[in-house]
Amino acid sequence: MTAHDFEDLLRELTPQVLAALVHRHGQFDACEDAVQEALSDAVRQWPVDGVPDNPRSWLLTAAGRSLVDAWRSDSARRRREVMVAALETSAEVAGQDDTVLLLFLCCHPALSPPSQLALTLRAAGGLTTAEIATAFLVPEATMAQRISRAKQRIRTAGARFELPPEAERPERLGVVLHVLYLMFNEGYTASSGPELSRADLTAEAIRLTRVLRQLLPGECEVAGLLALMLLTDARRPARTDSAGAIVPLAGQRRDLWDAVMIAEGVALVERTLGTGPIGPYQLQAAIAAVHDEALTADATDWPQILALYDVLVQVAPGPVVTLSRAVAVAAVHGPRAGLAVLGTLAGDDRIMLGHRLEAVRAHLLEQAGDLVAARETYSRAARMTASLPEQRYLTLRAAGLST
Amino acid sequence: MKYMIMMFGGIGTTLENRTPDWITGMQDHMMKLDQELRDSGELVASSKLIDPSQAKTVRFQNGVPVPTDGPFAEIKESLAGYWIIDATEERALEVAARVVEYTEFPMEVRQVMHL
Incomplete structure (x- = not known):
């Protein structure tokens, strides 16, 4: 068993063991401490002695013992609970x-x-x-x-x-x-x-x-969220270049995207949409799926993405959705139309969006050919962000427009 | 001995009118230096701060502390980032010199006091 498998096993078992303990004794906080103790015992002992035949009940026994120790040192009043805990630790772990x-x-x-x-x-x-x-x-x-x-x-x-x-x-x-x-x-x-x-x-x-x-399995938004995560994470290998600099979606090498994750995410979206109430995670997953299915950036089906955003602003309105929708509007109806959507944002929303609003505005200004304003706006966005990679990206975009 | 090596200014002032090549070159230069200090074990701590235009200053006004927008110093004199390294003063000055050589902006080197 590799260190990686080992971690996976522990992470899978942790909530099950903790849940079993809490089920039996209540006292979430004490049980949680006890499970952490048991985990550190496992991390120490398993690599030396090997993984026990039934790792779940091993962990449960160790956690139960640690709970008993904690109670014992707590006070003698708890003696009866201690007895009960000691007797029950061998019981079956909850599902x-x-x-x-x-x-x-x-x-x-x-x-x-x-x-x-x-x-x-x-x-x-x-x-x-x-x-x-x-x-x-x-x-x-x-x-x-x-x-x-x-x-x-x-x-x-x-x-x-x-x-x-x-x-x-x-x-x-x-x-x-x-x-x-x-x-x-x-x-x-x-x-x-x-x-x-x-x-x-x-x-x-x-x-x-x-x-x-x-x-x-019947909750559509759970499926939607899982699909959204898979379809987004699939692009990770292409998001930065070898020097660690940000590569925007349009410039990413799509052959680096994780095809297996995309296939799973797309299948999830197709299986889920229309089977229950629509929600923001399903819609965002559907948008991500349209991006991920385009073989090149130019082949992106922007009208479909815009249609999905039009539903999303109804279902879950908010400044971030407006910002993303502006990009789709720009792709379908031109950069000036996108800038007009940004103009509808209220003052509070502008402050909340911070550098992200300025970065989108700068991109749209650049597309519209207003290079002086674009450069100034990229620089402003660069001064506002607290992320170093974003700052590098925005600074370079600004410098690229100065001639 | 520990020394703090300080950079000043914000990206607005430092990178104004620079070409993309100059900026990329500077970033490479800084990252290489940073890695060198990590690999040698000399680096104690390092951080870059957000642009000084985003700073807030708390001032004592009319008997109460009042937060105001903007940095305390001029933007070009405001702290932008620092390294703390465990090395000789000579080495700290050498590190600072290697940055100044590229950026042509001054850097400050000060010993960190003992407890």
Whole structure:
């Protein structure tokens, strides 16, 4: 078993073992600590002694023991619970279904999105605090604090380890999907720092969404989100050149795109669209599919993309959708028409979009032949971004227009 | 000894009227130097800061701290990024010289004080 398989196995088992423990004892925070202990035992022992025959029950036993130790040192009052825990650790581990309950718990609305993300990565994803800290470029102590506060907050909010009531379920599922989407984006476009993508986060987001899709096969938006991630991540190898510089979609070498991921994503979109209520993830996946299916940038079916954006602005209006739609409008009706769409954005939205708005505006101005304004706008966008690769790209675009 | 090597200005002022080749060359130059400092183990820390035009300055006004837009110093004198390296002063000056040689902008080298 390679180190990679080994990690995969642990990540797959983590939510199952944690869910089983929480199911039995409640006390999400104590159980989560115990599972982390068990994971570090596994990381230490398995490479030496070999992977046990039943790794799940091994982890469950180790976590149960660690829970008992924690309680024992906690106080003698808990003696009875200790007995119960010790007796029950050999019982059967809960099935994968509990992973959904865990995701609902980690994405509890009482938590801020960064806390939801961190907790999901640790409790459902089985990443260590150190790995999560590295992924978010913060010190490990900061991340440990964030996770422990999140767990406290879940306890004080009185959250229960069960499916939310029927009436709340669509909204709660929406939060889970949003957290997975954020996790993917955080990995795909690192919000700061020198590296443009952090593959570990995107891989984890895809893996968890895949699990969710298996458990909730009838939910169209889950399928839509998975398809969107696959169709987007498929372009990763072409997004940067050998020097690490950004390559925009139109200039990417399409032979570098991952054909297997594209095929899976396209099939998912085709199988899902029209079988249930349409949502923003399905629409974005459909748009990504149209891009990915074009053999060259010029062959892109822009009228179809624009039609999909026209639906998306109805279903899920927002400044980012308006911005993307402006690009499609420009491709179909010309750059001036695209610029006119940008002109409809309200002041608050402009501030929220920041350098992204200026970058799109600069591209459209360049297409419209207004090179002086384009150059100035690229420079402004470069001054506004906090991403080094984006800053390099925008600076070079500006310099390329100065003659 | 630890030394902080500081760059000033923002991309607006530093890269104005430069050709794409000059910019690419500078980026290569900086990345190579950065890698060299990492590989040799001399690098303690390094960061680039967002353009100073995006800075906010908190000032004490009428008895209360008030945040205002813009950097404290002139943009061309505002900190843009730094390296902290564990090396001799001679080496720190050499590193700074290799950047200045390309950019023709001044850099500052200061020893980091002990605790």
